[in-house]
Amino acid sequence: MTLLYEPNAVLAVRLLTVIPDPRIATRREAATGALAKGLESVVVIGPSLPMSLALEYAAEARLARPGVGIVLLRSVIDDDVLARSVRGGVLVVVDANDRTAVANACQRAHPSEVSYRPGQITVVLGSTGGCGKTTVAINLASVLRATGAQVCLVDLSLDTSGLAAQLRLDTVSPLVTPYEPGLDCALTQAKPGELFSPTFVAELLVALEGEYDHVVVDTPTRFTEQVLTALDSARHHIVVGTAERPSLKAMRLALDMLDLLTYDPRGRRIVLNRVVPEVRLSPREVDALVHNRVDGELPATKAVPASINQGVPLAAAIPDHPFAKALRRFTDTSIDHV
Structure with missing residues (x-):
């Protein structure tokens, strides 16, 4: 299953047509609670969440569910967004306005081993x-x-x-x-x-x-x-x-x-x-x-x-x-x- 954490209810509804079979959380408490139940393998963080809070929740998700696939949606993607995403451990950042890219990212995101590999x-x-x-x-x-x-x-x-x-x-x-x-x-x-x-x-x-x-x-x-x-x-x-x-x-x-x-x-x-x-x-x-x-x-x-x-x-x-x-x-x- 996919968990969509998007505080803006209107945006969350729009994303329903792109993300297959999502569970929607518009509040931080609900999003955190969903992780605790251990049902979702992919977490999509919506574009209205401020970058600092989005990365904070991504870290929480990785800690609560090691291996969960995280997709970060942003309305604008620039060098600063990418650099902060990398530092926050999020390697899938997608343009929220590109419906095809969002759907593909959600489909291809999958749990991975998160133990540190000295590559x-x-x-x-x-x-x-x-x-x-x-x-x-x-x-x-x-x-x-x-x-x-x-x-x-x-x-x-x-x-x-x-x-x-x-x-x-x-x-x-x-x-x-x-x-x-x-x-x-x-x-x-x-x-x-x-x-x-x-x-x-x-x-x-x-x-x-x-x-x-x-x-x-x-x-x-x-x-x-x-x-x-x-x-x-x-x-x-x-x-x-x-x-x-x-x-x-x-x-x-x-x-x-x-x-x-x-x-x-x-x-x-x-x-x-x-x-x-x-x-x-x-x-x-x-x-x-x-x-x-x-x-x-x-x-x-x-x-x-x-x-x-x-x-x-x-x-x-x-x-x-x-x-x-x-x-x-x-x-x-x-x-x-x-």
């Missing part, structure tokens, strides 16, 4: 545009999810929203959108720079790290403030490039930048994507260009663009495909499993 953050960087960075990030998240881990895939490519396009996802909220059991996505929105400020990125990653075993962050091919914030929080930095000489030289520049920023090289991994053995450079030539050990190679295959067209990660669609096996070998040796 880890992995940032995926691309040496050049078009190297397949986003595809690697998506499939890496899928491989980690297949181990039984709870994974969140974060899109910091604010100008392209590549994750949503590749996975054919419409965002449910400005924070977390479920993709499949064990794998959620935090997607960018229209005018994303207003929502994903560096401060907000930092707070979001802290919150996600506590809720998930792994957080995989896809980034643009440049060192923005948001990317630097993610790098500061991450345990692993994965640099993706292709095996051609121009891409390898660009990869070297990216690695030099990471060194200049004094990031620990022990957490750094290098992946070559779309490798064709017959025409690839020799290991000695690659080493001379990159000056770092290559940790993984992913074969070129027509199955990758085919899987993108289907909106399904190749590692999930065909786990025994050579591409999926190569990525799994890289993951097993390069990513710490929780």
Whole structure:
């Protein structure tokens, strides 16, 4: 069942047509009492409740009913609302005026384990545009999810929203959108720079790290403030490039930048994507260009663009495909499993 806590009776009635089979509470006492009965698995906090009181009740709900799914409705969603929501432990914030988004959020919200998981953050960087960075990030998240881990895939490519396009996802909220059991996505929105400020990125990653075993962050091919914030929080930095000489030289520049920023090289991994053995450079030539050990190679295959067209990660669609096996070998040796 769903509990709707909305002090404004008129708004509560309007939301009846959007939220399936809700129990309505217009007073704090009634809303608290409903939690004590232990019947509801999803709590929807209405838009008329002031932000401070809404987050106060959300904390009460999480304490009274560990694992309850909380959906916060707001009439206006801005950077301050999102940051305060993250600090308050609420990762599903929905525009109260978007009836479809409200209905989807209520349908997809589900109880989750709330015991703190000491998760880890992995940032995926691309040496050049078009190297397949986003595809690697998506499939890496899928491989980690297949181990039984709870994974969140974060899109910091604010100008392209590549994750949503590749996975054919419409965002449910400005924070977390479920993709499949064990794998959620935090997607960018229209005018994303207003929502994903560096401060907000930092707070979001802290919150996600506590809720998930792994957080995989896809980034643009440049060192923005948001990317630097993610790098500061991450345990692993994965640099993706292709095996051609121009891409390898660009990869070297990216690695030099990471060194200049004094990031620990022990957490750094290098992946070559779309490798064709017959025409690839020799290991000695690659080493001379990159000056770092290559940790993984992913074969070129027509199955990758085919899987993108289907909106399904190749590692999930065909786990025994050579591409999926190569990525799994890289993951097993390069990513710490929780």
